[in-house]
Amino acid sequence: VFQVHCDIKWHIQNRDSSVVNKFQKKFWKTKQTLIKVTGKKEDEHVVASDADLDAKLEVFHSIQRTCMELLKVIEQYQRRICFLSQEENELGRFLRFQGSQDKSRAGKIMQATGKALCFSSQQRLALRKPLCRLYQEIETFRYRAISDTWLTVNRMEQSRTEYRGALLWMKDVSQELDPDTHKQMEKFRKVQAQVRTTKSSFDKLKNDVCQKVDLLGASRCNLLSHILTTYQTTLLHFWGKTSHTMAAIHESFKGCQHKEVSTVKVRAFFHEEKNYRQKIKNMMIKALHGAKGLAFLQEQRPPVLLNGKLSVLYFILFMFLFFYSAT
Numbered sequence: 050v051f052q053v054h055c056d057i058k059w060h061i062q063n064r065d066s067s068v069v070n071k072f073q074k075k076f077w078k079t080k081q082t083l084i085k086v087t088g089k090k091e092d093e094h095v096v097a098s099d100a101d102l103d104a105k106l107e108v109f110h111s112i113q114r115t116c117m118e119l120l121k122v123i124e125q126y127q128r129r130i131c132f133l134s135q136e137e138n139e140l141g142r143f144l145r146f147q148g149s150q151d152k153s154r155a156g157k158i159m160q161a162t163g164k165a166l167c168f169s170s171q172q173r174l175a176l177r178k179p180l181c182r183l184y185q186e187i188e189t190f191r192y193r194a195i196s197d198t199w200l201t202v203n204r205m206e207q208s209r210t211e212y213r214g215a216l217l218w219m220k221d222v223s224q225e226l227d228p229d230t231h232k233q234m235e236k237f238r239k240v241q242a243q244v245r246t247t248k249s250s251f252d253k254l255k256n257d258v259c260q261k262v263d264l265l266g267a268s269r270c271n272l273l274s275h276i277l278t279t280y281q282t283t284l285l286h287f288w289g290k291t292s293h294t295m296a297a298i299h300e301s302f303k304g305c306q307h308k309e310v311s312t313v314k315v316r317a318f319f320h321e322e323k324n325y326r327q328k329i330k331n332m333m334i335k336a337l338h339g340a341k342g343l344a345f346l347q348e349q350r351p352p353v354l355l356n357g358k359l360s361v362l363y364f365i366l367f368m369f370l371f372f373y374s375a376t
Contacts (some may be wrong), residue, residue, distance in 0.1 A: 074101045099209070102255050107199060109244035112265055116191050123184045127177055135171040141166030161301060164293045170286050179280035186276055194268060198261045212247040219244050 141163040148159030219240045 055356045059132055094105075100256075102205075102259065103129050105259050106202065107185045108266060109202065109262045110260075112269060113191075113199070114263075116187055116269075117194065120184060120187055123180055123187075127180055127184075130176055132172060137173070138170035141168075141170065158301060161298055165298050168294060169291045172290055175287060175366070176280070176283055179276065179283050183276045183280065190269065190272060195263055198258070198265050201254065201257050201261055203231075205251070205258045208247065208251040208254050212244070212251040215244040217241070227263055 144159045144161075144163030144166065146155040146162060148161075150156070151159065219237075
């Protein structure tokens, strides 16, 4: 009976000791977490021992950040290519149409330039294929390789928090340690064993993180060098074709008579046309108030350089006001 009573008492004491140890581990881990969150200064020797790990983490965060930025840049670059190709094609069609209306040599040059621009716009769209592949490869790299490394980093950070919390616990126990007291020495040994366990786990995860970050950087370099080679080849092919076409157009320009265009005259023309548009608007308003609009219309004179649409509009308004005043 005495032996059974002693066994029960021993089990109860061990259970209570285990509960207390778990509570203390949670307490010191939480304290270390608060120190990290609040940014309080930690032991400089402990921080210095993780300098190589912190350097690897900086590299990892840089890879993570730059991959996201690269995806955004590629997406924006693709939109700009499509927009530029569309505008280039519109300009080429415009020159071809205007050139077909002009039977002189200038019309032929405009047609040739328009065809070259349309060809260039079609060839420019070929750049999207290697860019789309680059986008897909980087996105896959981010979802798989970076995500896997990120999970390992999170496990390592949790293990480091437990390890540093155990160090704080051991430091607290050692300050009250009395070597002559068996109970305190036993408590110190338990804390010391906890420090060894957490350090072993932390060192393993630390090594895993360093290896994965090195592999991550090398993998990204290989990925970019392989995909960007295809993009570079496509870009050089595009510029080669375009420059050859433009050089042929430039050769056809030789012997053409050049015309000097004054910037001041061009600005004056657009300013005069703007004023004339405002006068047309005023004529339409005054025409609704009576036959005085006819006299006002007859006083106006369109500018010398007037496009066909304004001439037709002027004629229609003139005839409308003429018949309106006659009735």
